[in-house]
Amino acid sequence: MTREEEMLAEALGLLERLVAFDTTSRNSNLPLLDMVRGWLEARGISCRILPAAEPGKANLYAMVGPAIPGGTALSAHVDCVPVEGQAWLADPFRLRRQEGKLIGRGTSDMKGFAACAITMMPRYAALDLDRPVHLLLTHDEETTGNGARALAGMLAELGPLPAACIVGEPTGMAPVIAHKGYASWDVTVTGLSGHSSRAGETANALHAAAEGVVWLAREGRRFAREGRRAEGFDPPFTTVHAGTLQAGSILNIVPDRADFTFEVRTVPGDDDRTVLAGFERHMEEVALAPLLPGGPRCAMRISPRSVLPACNLPEDAPLTLLVQRLTGRNGAARVSYGTEAGLYEGAGVPSIVCGPGHIAQAHQPEEWIAENELAACLGFLDRLGGTLCA
DSSP, X not given: OOHHHHHHHHHHHHHHHHHTSOOBTTSOOHHHHHHHHHHHHTTTOOEEEEEOSSTTOEEEEEEESOSSSXXXXXXXXXXXXXXXXXXXXXXXXXXXEETTEEESTTIIIIIHHHHHHHHHHHHHHTSOBSSOEEEEEESOTTTTOHHHHHHHHHHHHHSSOOSEEEEOOSSTTOOEEEEOEEEEEEEXXXXXXXXXXXXXXXXXXXXXXXXXXXXXXXHHHHHHHHSOOOBTBSSSSOEEEEEEEEEOSSTTEEOSEEEEEEEEEEOTTOOHHHXXXXXXXXXXXXXXXOSSTTSOOOEEEEEEEEEEOOEEOOTTSHHHHHHHHHHTOOOOEEESSOOTHHXXXXXXXXXXXXXXXXXTTTTSTTOEEEHHHHHHHHHHHHHHHHHTBO
C-alpha cells in the first residue's frame, strides 16, 4: 500500500466513525470530540476540549510543531443539520460506499474535511516543522455560530496565533476568498385573541407579522433593483429572506401569537444592522400601531439566531496565492453562503475557504462526498505540510 493509499484508508475509517455520531445541532457533540481526543492522544498529540456555555457542547483545539506565532489552522465544524423529513434510503448515520460515493449525513458538510485534517495531524507532528499546525473543531455552525465565535476569541490564549486559517467547507477544493455576511432572527408577535366577528376588540398578531414579512420582501426587491453590486457573488447583491411563519388555529379565532424567522445575506460594504433597524422601525410605526385608540395592540420580541460576518480575503493575499498553488487552481471564487472564516478573520487571522465535496450535496437527503475528493484534500494538506517545514 502506498503512502497516499494509507492516508486515504485512515481518513475513510475516521469519516465512518465521525458520521456514526448524530451531531445534529440539537444534540451534544461531546462523544464525537472524546473519540477524536482519544485517537489523537493515542498518537502522541495532546489536545484540549473547551466546554461551551451551551450544555453538552464544546470545541476541540490541538497544535503540533513549535509553539511560535504563525503557521496554519485547519478548521471544521462537526455539527450537522437534521435528517427528519428527508428521503434517505438507509441510516443517515452509517457510512455507505457506492460507486465512488461516500453517503451519510455530514460527509460533505463537513466531516469529510474533518477526517482529512485529523488524519494529517500525526503526519505533521512527524515533520521538521518550523511553523505550527492548529486543529480547530467547533460546535453549532449550522445554528448559531457560537462555537467558532468563542474559539476565535480564545486563539491568542490557547497558543501562538496562527498566521492563516483554512476552513474546509465543501468547495470542490477550489479556493473561496470571500463570502457574504449572514445574520438571522426569530420574531414573535403577540396580540389579543377573540372571535373574528368582534375583530375590533382584538389585536391580530398574524396581520402584524404579515406586515413585517411584506416589508422584508419589499426590502429584498429594493436590494435586487438598486442595491450595492459585488461582482463574483451569485446573486451579486444583498438578499433578504423570510423562511418560516406560524400563526393561528382556526379561521374564526383571531390569532394572538405569530412566529416567523428571517435572514439577511450581505455583500461586503452592506450592514445587516441597517436592515434590522429599518425592520424594527416599520414594525413599531406601522405593524404594531394600536388597533383602537388606547385599546389593544400587538407587541414584538426579536432575538438573534445566528450572525456570521463576511469574509473578504484579497486576491493577491499570500494565503490566496498559497492555496491556489497547492490546489493547482488559479481561480478565486466568491460564494453566497456563510462560513466560520469571517469569525477567524475578525480575530486577526487571514482565512480562506477550501475543502472537499460540493455545497450542492450539503443538507440534502443521501448527502455524499466523492472518495477522490477526499484523496485530493489529503494531497493538498500533505503539500501544505511541506511549506511549513524548515
